[in-house]
Structures are given as C-alpha cells and as structure tokens.
Amino acid sequence: MKLVHIYLFRLVAGITLFLMFVGCTHTIKSADISTLQTGSPLKGVGSKTFSFKDFKDIRGTDAFLITAIGSHKYTLDQPVATVVAMSIRKELERNGHKYIAYSTQSNPDFIIEGTVYKYSLTMQSGLVSNTIIGNAAVKLTISRASADREVLAKSYQGEYRKDTFGGPHGVLKAVSNQALLEMVKEMSTDPELIAFLEK
Amino acid sequence: MKKIDFVHGYRFRKSLRALLCVFLCVCTGSFLTSCATVPKGTYLKSRSLSDISKVAIVASVSDPKVSYSTAKGYVSENLAPLAATGVAGLFLFLIAVSTEAGIRSGVDHGRAGEVKEHMDLSHLEEKVGQSFIQPLKKGGCFQVAEYLADKNQDVQQLSAKGYNAVVRLFVREISLKKIAGDNVRLDAYVRGQMEVFSTGKIVWDREEYVSSPEIHPLGYYQENGLKELDAMLEKAGRNLAYDFVYLK
Numbered sequence: 345m346k347l348v349h350i351y352l353f354r355l356v357a358g359i360t361l362f363l364m365f366v367g368c369t370h371t372i373k374s375a376d377i378s379t380l381q382t383g384s385p386l387k388g389v390g391s392k393t394f395s396f397k398d399f400k401d402i403r404g405t406d407a408f409l410i411t412a413i414g415s416h417k418y419t420l421d422q423p424v425a426t427v428v429a430m431s432i433r434k435e436l437e438r439n440g441h442k443y444i445a446y447s448t449q450s451n452p453d454f455i456i457e458g459t460v461y462k463y464s465l466t467m468q469s470g471l472v473s474n475t476i477i478g479n480a481a482v483k484l485t486i487s488r489a490s491a492d493r494e495v496l497a498k499s500y501q502g503e504y505r506k507d508t509f510g511g512p513h514g515v516l517k518a519v520s521n522q523a524l525l526e527m528v529k530e531m532s533t534d535p536e537l538i539a540f541l542e543k
Numbered sequence: 544m545k546k547i548d549f550v551h552g553y554r555f556r557k558s559l560r561a562l563l564c565v566f567l568c569v570c571t572g573s574f575l576t577s578c579a580t581v582p583k584g585t586y587l588k589s590r591s592l593s594d595i596s597k598v599a600i601v602a603s604v605s606d607p608k609v610s611y612s613t614a615k616g617y618v619s620e621n622l623a624p625l626a627a628t629g630v631a632g633l634f635l636f637l638i639a640v641s642t643e644a645g646i647r648s649g650v651d652h653g654r655a656g657e658v659k660e661h662m663d664l665s666h667l668e669e670k671v672g673q674s675f676i677q678p679l680k681k682g683g684c685f686q687v688a689e690y691l692a693d694k695n696q697d698v699q700q701l702s703a704k705g706y707n708a709v710v711r712l713f714v715r716e717i718s719l720k721k722i723a724g725d726n727v728r729l730d731a732y733v734r735g736q737m738e739v740f741s742t743g744k745i746v747w748d749r750e751e752y753v754s755s756p757e758i759h760p761l762g763y764y765q766e767n768g769l770k771e772l773d774a775m776l777e778k779a780g781r782n783l784a785y786d787f788v789y790l791k
Binding site: 353381383384387388439504526529533 | 563584586587752754781782784786787788789
C-alpha cells in the first residue's frame, strides 16, 4: 500500500470516528421551512385580518432545542414558538388572509394565541434501519375580536416518520420540517375552524 | 514456503484494508449526506386542468398490513439495561424477551388478523372515492366527475367513454402501530394521482397520511376498526379533493 493510501485511509477513519463520537449542534434554519402546496378550505373563507397575541412554549426544554440524540443537539435558529407562529402565519397568508401586528390599537378580525406543547424528534434504532419521528403540536385559542368575543380553542398535531438506513443527520431536518407542515395542514383543513371563521 | 505465506498474508491484509476503507467511506458518506428525503409530490397547476371536463375517479385499496409494527421496543432499547448483568444474565434475558415477544406477537397478530377480517375492501374503496368526489361536485371543479366501481378499465376504454382524465386513489397502506404500552394507532396512506389522456402526463401526484385521532388497545379495533378507518379515509379523500377545489 502506498504511503498516500495509508494517509487517505487514516483520514477517512479519523473523520468517521470524529463524526461518530464527537457531539455537535445542528441548527435548522427556519427560513428553509417551506409552505404547504396543498389545497386548503381556508381559501374559501373571505379575507380576514388576524394578529398573534402570545405564543408560549411549555415543553420545558430550551426554547431553541428540538432534540438531543446522543451528543448531537438539534436546534432551530429561532425559538420553537416563534417558528410555529411563523408557519401558521404563512399558511393564513397563503390563503388570502392578512396579518396585523398585535397592539391595543390594532383592530383585527381574529386574535390568535398559541401554546406549543410538543416539538420533537425521536430516533428508534432497529437492527437494520433507524426510524426518525418528528412531532409538532400546538393548542390554538382563536378569539373573534367583535363584541361577542367568541373563542375557539383547539389542538393541532403533526407527525412524520421516515425510515433511514444510514446516519440520521440529513434526514432529521426534513422530518422536523415535514412534521410542522403536517400540523399546519391539520389546522388548515379543520372543518371546525373553517366554520368558526366563516360565522 | 515462507515467501508464499508472506505474499498471501500481505494480499489478505491489503484486501482487508480495502474492505475496511470502503466500509468507512460508506459510514462517512451516510453521516455527511442525506440517505432519505421526504418525498416531494407533483402539485396541481390551474393550467393542468384547462381542457378537462369529464373525469373518472377510481379507487383501490391494497391488502391491509395486519402484522402491526411496534413503534417502541426495538432490540437496542431492550438491551440498554443489560450492560451490567453479565453474559449468563444476557442470554437468560434474551430468551425471556424473545419468548414473551413471540407469545405476545402471536396473540397480537391473531387479533390484527381479526381486524382485517372485518374490513371490506370494496367498501373502503367506495368510501375514499365518494369522499373525494363530493367536494369536487360541490365546488363545480369539472362538468362531470364520476366514481367508477370497475377500477380495471384502461386509458383507451375510459377515453372511448369520453373521459379526459382519470384520478386514481390508492390506499397503499393500512397499518396498526403500537405506540405506548398496549395502545395501538391505526394509520393509512392514501395516494392520489391524476393522468390527463391528451398528454399522457401525470399532473397531480401526492400522498395524504391519516391516523386515528386517539390510540386504543388492539381489541378496540376488532369492534371499531372499520368505523375509525371510514372516518380516516373520508378525511384523506376530502383533503386530497381540496387540491382541486381550492386551486390557485
């Protein structure tokens, strides 16, 4: 074996061992989270204005953290509650509704408050493959800003699973984003919410 | 003789190193690159439907998976507390775990089989087809949208009957997944696909995942499995139809 091959072999072995045993933080950019491309009955509701009053994260972990697998941490570049609120806002805007920043002077049709109680990634190791499971869940409280102040409180959950044969790092980001989109879709296609907005 | 051994041994070591190198490269590659991606669908564009007036809708349900998977309880998790028990303990534990798992698995597969017996596939096909077609009719998406019970008609036959396109709905997976303890969740994947006859192109192809809203013991699904599945397929069909009804 040539000397150069030996060095190459050692380099590959070194990188592999480094990646396997040395922990690091993987940050998922919230800007990379796409919007849904599926049809939504939210579009059939006449254009409404909405504001976000408060979005809380009650998961009891770091506000940016999605999960820690071994010594690897997976985080978002913004707090999880902010990312969830942003995804809901994008979905409402995609369907023709308008966001207004919340203030005591603003006069939106609806005020939305949210509590994120699940946002996680888990990995189940099998003998041959790993299953990556992404979960996202939020409880929304939507108040009509008219005189009657009618309220709809409902939880929406999204889950996405993916089997992978190799290292999970590349897949985690995709699974996390897809779980969030599944949660947004659950909200976007909810007949109860549509009926409430149309009332 | 020594020379021959030396050469043989050298070649052996060399091939072993090469094999190890390939293995390490695969490991590194799998860490650095994504091995699986989220499947991307083909989404509808309004121009895709511009010259379509008569659409056939067919639905098919693949044989449901009755061998339900355990979302928890993989071997790696079972082995975790065994680090300090020693080899003998390990073997005894493994035998116990595999025996128990075997018995439970046998019982569970039997129950899952009973769940399957309650399933009438043609009813499920009709359910997903009708739940898809109703929003289309309500939304006036096409002049004619018809559900065809005979799913085996080919493009020529449908074209001869005046259809411009066909929407195929496949319930490609119905499965029971153990989630927490003895609680099981019912999952289904429904894939929708539209083929336009004039171009032969697939203009819409995406999947809808639906699951039972709550988890229950397997026995619950022996009685209520079909009812749960009906509601799930109705939701999947409706959500798929929204792509047409609320097209930009």
